[in-house]
Amino acid sequence: MSVHDFWTPFALEPFLNALIVGLSIASIWLVAALGLTIIYGTMGVINMAHGEFIMLGAYSTYVLQSYLGFPFLLCLPAAFFIVAGFGWVIEKVLIRHLYQRPLDTLLATWGVSLVLIQGVRLVFGGEPQYVGVPTWLDSAMQIGFINLAWLRVFIIVVSGLMVLLTWWILFRTVTGVRIRAVMQNKEMAASFGINANQVYSITFAYGAGVAGVAGALFGAFKSLFPDMGSGYIVEAFLVVVVGGGQLIGSVFSAGLMGEMGSVFSYFTNDTFARFVLFTLIVVFLRFRPQGLISEAMTRR
Amino acid sequence: MMLELQDVTSFYGKTPILQNVDLSVPEGSCFCVLGKNGVGKTTLMRTIMGLTTRITGKLSIAGQDATSQPTYERAIAGVGYIPQGRGILxxxxxxxxxxxxxxASNDAAHGVPPLCLELFPYLAENLDKRAGHLSGGQQQQLAIARALATDPKVLLLDEPTEGIQPNIVKEIELTLRRLNKEIGLTLILTEQHIKVARELSDYFAVLENGRVVETGPIAALTDELVERHLTI
Structure with a gap:
């Protein structure tokens, strides 16, 4: 293999296309990481079952569509409520009792993830399942030299809307004031009439619901396997850790990581791009372990 | 009685910090808790607020049993808390x-109560300033305003004058007097300054090693008592 085979020279139009693909990758990582950002950023819970919440969202969509005939667009909010309800139960019966013990939470949620994978495998079998999409999402957008599947455009739009909705809830509603108060100081929040347990329930359920929506989107994008969640959990955690656990941080880190990955793979190839990207992340975290947007910065 | 503790023992983990405390705070009075550092004054406040691990005995707020009520329900029941260090977010x-x-109030609109703005003009002019940027005295005013916003029956003030410039101490004292005498709020405060305690309070209790060793009307707080329990 010569250097020329390995290195693709720069050309404007394909390069711009790579940037747009990067945006699409970023939006996928962002929507996968959004629920995790909420749960980790506000509650400090490391939820190892996050990938399986995504998987549940995908299978909910599959069941609603194949057995009950739901249209795809209706499956998105439905997946939100189904997985949010599931998350609410998990918080009540398990996570609630482990708030003071982060390591135990990590192990317990990992256990939940194993149970979910095997449970879904028992019910639906190990073979892949598919979610159908409306025909208007099934073609590609063609504007000049830009070529992007409509489904990818749809994911960009939905992830943008989810971020806006989450921002609005956190910073523009009374519920958001309650959540942020508990985040800053649980004792003080309780001393002023806030039921912190209820806030945790709602927050966890919301984060789970967002993962459900991500699952519904990914189900349309790729085939469904019981262990499909493990394919998203690594990137989701990287986005959250590099971002610093804040909503705005996750937006930036997903954007940066998606674009960098796409640009690297344009010049070289996918495997090498991932290698470079992950190495850069390790180096970045060595020098800035608090992530892009840290607590101290938002305190300003 | 606005607040009553009967044989209350309060724990952090398995360690009892307060032991067999009996206190009665009449409605509309100002009750001062005195004692040296580390005798359990802050723990007493936290016990009333439900922030210790658990308690034995009986605690009632405004005649209602609150022994096993969670913290947020006590706040709703009418306890406004101004913690040590102010606890500003x-x-x-x-x-x-x-x-x-x-x-913790009935105000579903969650607006800023007019009384807070009237008492603290500086806060009224800086409503959108970040609270972390306020000075110590301003934060203390904010802590009082926040507690008043709960529409309380009783205010718990843990060292309200600690670490504050002398001229602001006087101001806070006047505010507290007004809340107590004009608006009729019951006050429970811990205080290091005997002078402030004597000027404001109707009743007092002295803590030592987590127990109440002296209690009575403020007139009974003689110099001899101060000498024995509060002089270092």
Whole structure:
């Protein structure tokens, strides 16, 4: 293999296309990481079952569509409520009792993830399942030299809307004031009439619901396997850790990581791009372990 | 009685910090808890607020049994808390900090109560300033405003004059007197300054090693008692 085979020279139009693909990758990582950002950023819970919440969202969509005939667009909010309800139960019966013990939470949620994978495998079998999409999402957008599947455009739009909705809830509603108060100081929040347990329930359920929506989107994008969640959990955690656990941080880190990955793979190839990207992340975290947007910065 | 503790023992983990405390605070009075550092004054406040691990005995707020009530329900029941160190949420604006208080009141609109603005003109002019940027005295005013926003029956003030410039101490004292005498709020405060305690209070209790060793009307707080229990 010569250097020329390995290195693709720069050309404007394909390069711009790579940037747009990067945006699409970023939006996928962002929507996968959004629920995790909420749960980790506000509650400090490391939820190892996050990938399986995504998987549940995908299978909910599959069941609603194949057995009950739901249209795809209706499956998105439905997946939100189904997985949010599931998350609410998990918080009540398990996570609630482990708030003071982060390591135990990590192990317990990992256990939940194993149970979910095997449970879904028992019910639906190990073979892949598919979610159908409306025909208007099934073609590609063609504007000049830009070529992007409509489904990818749809994911960009939905992830943008989810971020806006989450921002609005956190910073523009009374519920958001309650959540942020508990985040800053649980004792003080309780001393002023806030039921912190209820806030945790709602927050966890919301984060789970967002993962459900991500699952519904990914189900349309790729085939469904019981262990499909493990394919998203690594990137989701990287986005959250590099971002610093804040909503705005996750937006930036997903954007940066998606674009960098796409640009690297344009010049070289996918495997090498991932290698470079992950190495850069390790180096970045060595020098800035608090992530892009840290607590101290938002305190300003 | 606005607040009553009967044989209350309060624990952090398995360690009892307060032991066999009996206190009665009449409605509309100002009750001062005295004692040297580390005798359990702050723990007494936290016990009333339900922030210790557990308690034995009986605690009632405004005639209602509150022994096993969670913290947030006590706040709703009418206890306004001004903690030691003030407990201001630094990332919130002044307005959001006051708004936090309204979660324990009946105000569904969660607005800033007019009384807070009237008592503290500086806060009224800086509602959108980040609370972390306020000075110590301003934060203390904010802590009082936040507690008032809960529409309380009784205010718990843990060292309200600690670490504050002397001229602001006088101001806070006047505010507290007004809340107690004009508005009729019951006050429970811990205080290091005997002078402030004597000027404000109707009743006192002295703590030593987590137990109440002296209690009575403020007139009974003789120099001899101060000498024996409070002089270092």
């Amino acid at each position: 630094g990332k919130f604006t002044v307005r959001e900090n006051i708004q936090l208080g309204t979660f």
